[in-house]
Amino acid sequence: MSAPRVFDQRRRALLVAGGAIVLGGALCRRDAFAQGAQPTKLHIGIIGSGNIGGTVGALWIKAGHPVLFSSRHPDELHDLVTRLGPLASAGTVAQAIDFGDALLIAVPYGALPKIGQEHRDALTGKIVLDACNAVPSRDGDIASEVERNGIGATSQKYLPGTRLVRAFNTLSYAILAREANRAEPRLAIPIAGDDAEAVRVAQILVRDAGFAPVLVGKLADARRFQRGSPGYGQSVGAAELRRTLSLSP
Secondary structure (H helix, E strand, O other): OOOOOOOHHOOOOOOOOOOHHHHHHHHHHHHHOOOOOOOOOOOEEOOOOOHHHHHHHHHHHHHOOOEEEEEEEEOHHHHHHHHHOEEEEEEEEEHHHOOOOOOEEEEEHHHHHHHHOOOHHOOOOOEEEEOOOOOHHHHHHHHHHHHOOOHHHHHHOOOOOEEEEEEEOOOOOOHHHOOOOOOOOOOOOEEEOOOOHHHHHHHHHHHOOOOOOEEEHHHHHHHHHHHOOOOOOOEEEHHHHHHHOOOOO
16 A cells, blocks of 8 residues: 555445445434444544544444544554554544544644634534643643633543543553453543533444543543543542542442
């Protein structure tokens, strides 16, 4: 393969020509997930294909989901998509948003405002799993905003109109890669979101990646597992994480 499989103009033309069919299929996939069924697999777009995005995306491919990894330089993703096989493709951020029934965003936190502004219309209504962490030494003033207002509220502010769920932000990519699909008890992934359907989709995708989702609450409750909080960095099973966060069994 001489170049990454890019979500190109030919596929876009097919989507335009068969728009109603494609839209109907995406809605059926999303509705099936919302009801807890999986007759088909969701298309997933990854915004930020580094350690976390690349690792979690690879786990979803292993579970049978088509995944489009995005970058400002899609050609640099050639080795990744070649290694992951025919369910993996590469493209721009805009193409990943267009492709995905659901999205994972895993970029330096300071990049969120620009992504939200540049892709606001395309992101509106999208289910987005937000794995970004605010690091003061890297992200500057926006990290202070996260400390004041909580990471859930801050991410929603900069990704307006999205159906946002916080997920996959508490553990390193090395732990995720090593512990995915381990014997019970599976490694716990805390999640939080305000949109009930988006939360259900996130729960299924966490399970498909090989982990146990633990619903902490609404987006405001994502503060409880943001960087530096008691729920952050907990490499434990679901029951132990619930005890740590004083959640109901």
